[in-house]
Amino acid sequence: MYELEATYRIQSTPEKIEARAQALAIEQSIEMPPTAVRQPELLQKVLAQVDSIQEAGAGYFRVVLRFAEQTTAFETTGLLNVLFGNCALQEDVELLDLKLPPSLLSLFAGPRFGIAGLRQLAQVEGRPLTCTALKPQGLSPTQLAELAYTFALGGIDIVKDDHGLTNQPTAPFAERVPVIQEAIARANAETGGHTLYAPMLTGGPKTLHRHLRIARQAGVKVILTAPMLLGLATFQELVEDLGLAVLAHPAFAGLRISPPLMFGKLFRLLGADAVIFPNHGGRFAYSPQTCLALAQAARAPWGHIRPALPVPAGGMTVERVEEMLGLYGLETMLLIGGDLLAAKDNLLERTRQFVQKVAVSTGKV
Template sequence: MDPVRATYRIDVPPGEGRARAEALALEQTAELPRAAVGSESARAFLGGVESVEPAPDGAVRATIAYPAAATAADPAQLLNVVFGNAALLDDVTLVGLDVGASSAATLGGPRHGIDGLRAAAGVEARPLTCAALKPMGDPVEALAQRCEALARAGIDVIKDDHGLADFPGSPLADRLDACAAALDRAAEATGRRALYVPNLIGSPRTLARGLERVVEGGAGAVLVAPLLAGLPAFRELARESPVPVLAHPAWASPRVAPETLLGTLFRLFGADAVVFPHAGGRFPFDEATCRRLADELRRPVEGIRPALPVPAGGMSLSRVAELVGFYGSDTMLLVGGTLYVDGAGLEERARTFVRRVADAASAGTGRPT
């Protein structure tokens, strides 16, 4: 079986890189000095350093190959092998991951992928539009009113903010029913039904029950934060979900490169679409990082469906054409707080958002730059 190859940035001078990489390979497998690994069977599980190269800033990049057998064909053990104890080392960052064909097949990737999400939203070619219901603490009635306004404006996907939990004053079941009714009213007026995406949060059992409830209630997709749920639990949910699963980056660690965590891993563990901050918003992502992340979500991988990039994080309407040009048609633009500047004008601003996406797509800017 193909080995699992992990690439690390190690903040040491190049002259120390080989020794640190060899120590890391042992730390992640035998957790013993090499001389103490006596049996042939144990040596077969050791990681091997394939390359150590200087980085432009004086650190090193090291690639270590781990035998697939060390992962036990288990999602949690895969994470343990590539970054278990390494996560405790403050000079080591996981910056790349190639799990190989056998491990990729075990993980499975998205169940629905880009095509499935497009089918659910009823959008064949152009970029999708997405807006978030906010804020936590507002009553169900207020959230449902906003849901209806966004749907009337032509927004494709209306998702819960990831902060909307199963609050006593705004329980998930009530929110689901109220938003479903709001979408019904909007569909009667427009002839088109938007996709409502409730947020699921809690223990694995709570997530499973929540998924069953929202699917029965007509939700066309769900939002889950994989790192709050636990990546293995997220994988099980995504594999069983009859509707697409959007992944939120809450609790993402800077010790794993965004393109590796949100791109490679989220996709392999089953995310059909991944929300992440675009450059120039509220979070410190740059364009190069966003480009690599989107590429990881969409690049061809045998047996693994591509996932949809969902750039967000404080995007303004003035940047719509720029975003469509940067990411291309296979993307979903998420605009949140910008639409809420004046509550009375939510529907009007949402219409502007929808129109600008359509204009950018028809103008031929729907290809990545």
């Protein structure tokens, strides 16, 4: 019954850690003093258990709690609330990992396409996929379509909206998506390529479904969205009805949940086919160890859940292609945006340089 495990990193002293761990178990389960529970059997059926406590260095401890599965209500919101509900408000606690029992894991479908499905859509085998972004905000649909056309001529596998490109008056979703998709289709017809377009899907339920209908009518096969901006339960339900491949963006996900768990496991569990994350050495401060652990979590065997494609990003350059491939291997999508756009009049040449470098680095020339 107590097969759901959650691992936390807690800041404490050796003298206080046992009491702190027990307080966390109480907070995340019965949320009241055990002595106030009038039904003693609930302390055996509901109260979370402290499974282990280990020193983690520099005043921190690694604490594993075990929860009764039924406390999750066997659904996404309940699971997240049990794992990191009230304790998300406590600055001394970080959620590191989780272990789902088969009864809970079976409730989640995970990625609908996964790595193999994305490769089939993009018609890419034996090398990493390439990706870039349409930016900045403020460009018109025609200007964005011109960029997309050039990227597709250069052989990029997936051209995505920048995550900040939502429904601004300068390029409303309903106006830009059809013209960008048409521009990419025109480039594909000229080159024989298979570039895909991934528009950014945002908004509340009504907007999501309206924009999804527009994307489908335009012939889009991949969408980009930010699971944390939508809400993870909404994201999961969207994926269930989507029928399109999903790139998950990390916006709004900087909570005290470890990146390998948030991006590598949770986003994957709820249906992301590819997970974008901040690579080390770019605009963000993740370490190489954290990035590699995230990529491994996205691809590791996990019951029936298909592997997701890790997408290192965030200020990457063409010159770092070999380095990134050395760290992440072939089952990766490399996302380079600003470095290509900085080429301005030489955008096509720089794009081809990126695509060629990936091919050469993996022997696919």
